[in-house]
Amino acid sequence: MLNCHPPSERRHHSLGASRHILDRVGDKWSLSVIETLCHGPLRFNELKKQVEGISQRMLTLTLRHLERDGLVTRTMFATIPPRVDYALTPLGFKLLKPVSELVEWVRENSAEIEAAQRTFDQQTVTPLP
Amino acid sequence: MLNCHPPSERRHHSLGASRHILDRVGDKWSLSVIETLCHGPLRFNELKKQVEGISQRMLTLTLRHLERDGLVTRTMFATIPPRVDYALTPLGFKLLKPVSELVEWVRENSAEIEAAQRTFDQQTVTPLP
């Protein structure tokens, strides 16, 4: 929970340790990859097809980060051609709940957010004469 | 909610419209600023003192983004010296709930996450002879 308490009762840095996961939430591809994997394991190229727009490089990097944080497992099969399966860990599945609720919240409030953005953008527009 | 359904039932881009807010969640300062403002309005320099480590530039930029998204209001007083109050909007307050639950989730699972990171990091370490 965020430290919504007066400064006297506040602990040092309320976030900080959570940064790594928040970075995953904020980066361009992690949530899409997690979402795609929630139906079951997928191979690298299947993932690449289903996460539209992602490059090979970014898929590799994103999967490495998710694997490092314990959200995704990587399973290699010593076949020819090689085959690698990626799957959500139980931890990865559990993350879906709070993340989904956040995304859901944004959806429910997107009209208000976009209205605010339009208002803000119009204020500072200085049309040329 | 994230599209955890088979591809046949899946809507085009599950995220996409939510990117803007997810970017706020993911960036370095937005959540700290929101957290600091949840006790009540603050002036620019009070915010700068309480959000430790933030530079003047990043505080300005962060506040502009939050204001644009309708999460924060900016109130100027035409006094000398000038005074500007920043406060959470009702929308900003409401965002605290899903965000807090996400941060809470990370806290509850930080041990497991950090253990995964240590394991991952040790795998690829190749100590020099």
Next chain:
DNA sequence: CTGAATCCATTACGATACTG
């Protein structure tokens, strides 16, 4: 006091080519 402007370092990302 509030904040805009500038400069710089680091990182994120994308496109392409190459490899076991």
Next chain:
DNA sequence: CAGTATCGTAATGGATTCAG
């Protein structure tokens, strides 16, 4: 098939200086 390597570009953030 599943990557790695390399390159170039854009975005992000920090430090410092200037201004109303």
